[in-house]
Amino acid sequence: MRAPLVVASAAVAGFTFGCAVNPVTRRPELAIVSQATELELGTEQARVVAREMGLVADDDLVAYVRQLGERVAASSPRRDVAYAFHVVDVPRPNAFAVPGHVYVTRGLLALMNDEDELAVVLAHEVGHIAARHAVRRLSRALPAGLLTGVVSGVTGIASPVLGSLFEAGGAFATEALMAPYGREQEREADRIGQEIVARAGFDPAALVRVLTSLARYDALADAGERRPGFLDSHPSTPERVRVAAARAFHLGPVTMPASPASADAFLARLDGLVVGSGAARGVFDGTTFLHPVLGFHMRFPPEWKTENTRGWLAAGSPDGRVGVVLTKAAASDDPMDGVRAFEKGLRRPIGGTVARETIGRLPAVRIAAGAEAGGRRFAIELHWIALDGRIFQVTGIAPAGLEAEARPRLRAIAETFGRLGAEERTRIREQRLRLAASKRGESMATFVRRTGTPWEPELVAVVNGLDIGAPIPATRRLKIARSEVYGRADGVDDGSANAEARQCSERIGW
Numbered sequence: 001m002r003a004p005l006v007v008a009s010a011a012v013a014g015f016t017f018g019c020a021v022n023p024v025t026r027r028p029e030l031a032i033v034s035q036a037t038e039l040e041l042g043t044e045q046a047r048v049v050a051r052e053m054g055l056v057a058d059d060d061l062v063a064y065v066r067q068l069g070e071r072v073a074a075s076s077p078r079r080d081v082a083y084a085f086h087v088v089d090v091p092r093p094n095a096f097a098v099p100g101h102v103y104v105t106r107g108l109l110a111l112m113n114d115e116d117e118l119a120v121v122l123a124h125e126v127g128h129i130a131a132r133h134a135v136r137r138l139s140r141a142l143p144a145g146l147l148t149g150v151v152s153g154v155t156g157i158a159s160p161v162l163g164s165l166f167e168a169g170g171a172f173a174t175e176a177l178m179a180p181y182g183r184e185q186e187r188e189a190d191r192i193g194q195e196i197v198a199r200a201g202f203d204p205a206a207l208v209r210v211l212t213s214l215a216r217y218d219a220l221a222d223a224g225e226r227r228p229g230f231l232d233s234h235p236s237t238p239e240r241v242r243v244a245a246a247r248a249f250h251l252g253p254v255t256m257p258a259s260p261a262s263a264d265a266f267l268a269r270l271d272g273l274v275v276g277s278g279a280a281r282g283v284f285d286g287t288t289f290l291h292p293v294l295g296f297h298m299r300f301p302p303e304w305k306t307e308n309t310r311g312w313l314a315a316g317s318p319d320g321r322v323g324v325v326l327t328k329a330a331a332s333d334d335p336m337d338g339v340r341a342f343e344k345g346l347r348r349p350i351g352g353t354v355a356r357e358t359i360g361r362l363p364a365v366r367i368a369a370g371a372e373a374g375g376r377r378f379a380i381e382l383h384w385i386a387l388d389g390r391i392f393q394v395t396g397i398a399p400a401g402l403e404a405e406a407r408p409r410l411r412a413i414a415e416t417f418g419r420l421g422a423e424e425r426t427r428i429r430e431q432r433l434r435l436a437a438s439k440r441g442e443s444m445a446t447f448v449r450r451t452g453t454p455w456e457p458e459l460v461a462v463v464n465g466l467d468i469g470a471p472i473p474a475t476r477r478l479k480i481a482r483s484e485v486y487g488r489a490d491g492v493d494d495g496s497a498n499a500e501a502r503q504c505s506e507r508i509g510w
């Protein structure tokens with residue numbers, strides 16, 4: 001909840017009506033937010049994005065995206081802002097911008113087939129910033145939309161009890177950032193983006209390929225996975241493709257190509273990129289949750305539903321009445337510091353009985369307490385467990401009526417927490433993007449079988465911008481996914497994953 005409120009209050013602080021000249025249209029417009037406030041908001045939102053979505057830490061790849069973005073931004077019609085470029089740790093292909101910051105997801109990178117395509121996506125987002133679309137969206141949304149939307153969303157979804165236990169707010173803030181702009185704004189960003197890349201020496205027709213790939217990917221993706229994104233906007237994709245193709249023709253051939261780099265060189269940069277959900281935030285192996293970076297495991301009853309989100313792991317009984325939430329509580333070796341941190345958040349003592357315990361040979365504290373929310377009473381089982389300088393909090397919750405049977409059950413679940421073993425670590429796998437050369441005359445189905453990629457032929461075709469029916473171009477390097485042991489660049493486990501995981505643990509916000 002913290003995050004959206006900060007964003008909202010910063011916006012309110014700068015709530016001044018003034019007349020400014022739009023850097024793209026050059027026409028005066030009623031700007032509700034000054035440029036200083038706009039960039040301040042951008043900085044605030046960038047912090048939320050980094051915390052809630054996480055940034056990809058692959059230095060070479062990130063440096064490359066930044067360099068390419070800077071070359072694109074140098075041709076932006078708006079030069080009074082510094083543009084920063086980031087890769088967010090999100091598997092779904094998408095791109096978005098907040099004032100001063102452009103984001104592409106790692107899922108979008110996996111879908112790109114050459115530098116021109118990536119350049120035009122970055123330029124489209126630069127176009128949104130150049131035309132101050134975020135400001136216009138903010139102006140439209142404030143004060144009624146953004147403020148009450150966020151607040152009612154939080155209070156509606158999380159009960160007062162659960163609301164104080166885990167910060168659900170960030171998700172709402174980032175959803176809002178990724179929501180599509182209006183029809184005219186998307187048209188404008190497409191136009192500015194194509195003009196920018198043409199000026200910078202890239203191929204403006206690449207937008208046609210990007211929009212087509214995104215539409216094909218969306219059509220393949222599970223319907224339940226769909227959320228507002230790059231494509232979920234009016235005008236429709238076919239219209240955007242048609243307009244983009246016509247404009248690319250009108251902009252004419254690029255006489256000075258910006259990059260002599262081949263598509264092969266571009267693809268080589270993507271080698272090793274994590275695709276799909278990744279394992280850095282933990283994975284389920286059956287009913288056991290394994291976290292390679294924080295180094296713990298925890299088991300849940302087989303019939304329970306589970307959800308692993310950045311910042312917390314939640315599990316609930318099939319009827320949804322009994323639940324457990326696992327969060328990080330404090331940086332310390334003393335589990336009592338977890339109790340103190342929790343009470344500080346509550347602004348009052350928890351009450352109940354405090355017992356020192358040992359869970360999985362780790363020091364722990366348990367408190368059996370009660371809570372009241374919305375006129376209903378709940379039994380709360382709280383455990384704080386210390387592992388490698390971190391205190392983890394396991395919060396069990398059940399209606400007061402189920403207290404007698406639920407308490408022992410919640411305690412038993414908390415007691416499955418333990419240090420991740422070496423053997424368990426080797427069972428943690430994730431998918432990475434790799435390149436594999438096709439053979440002459442090979443069909444997509446044969447290629448998929450030969451390489452053993454877990455991707456379906458249709459997905460391999462979409463990701464590589466190929467027609468599923470047509471023969472694969474001979475000896476072309478194609479993007480595929482491979483399932484590999486977590487933490488090893490070559491996917492082979494030699495036991496060094498431990499050290500590597502520890503090294504990057506501070507970069508992961510789980």
Ligand SMILES: [Zn+2]
Binds near residue numbers: 124181186189230
């Ligand atoms: Zn857009």
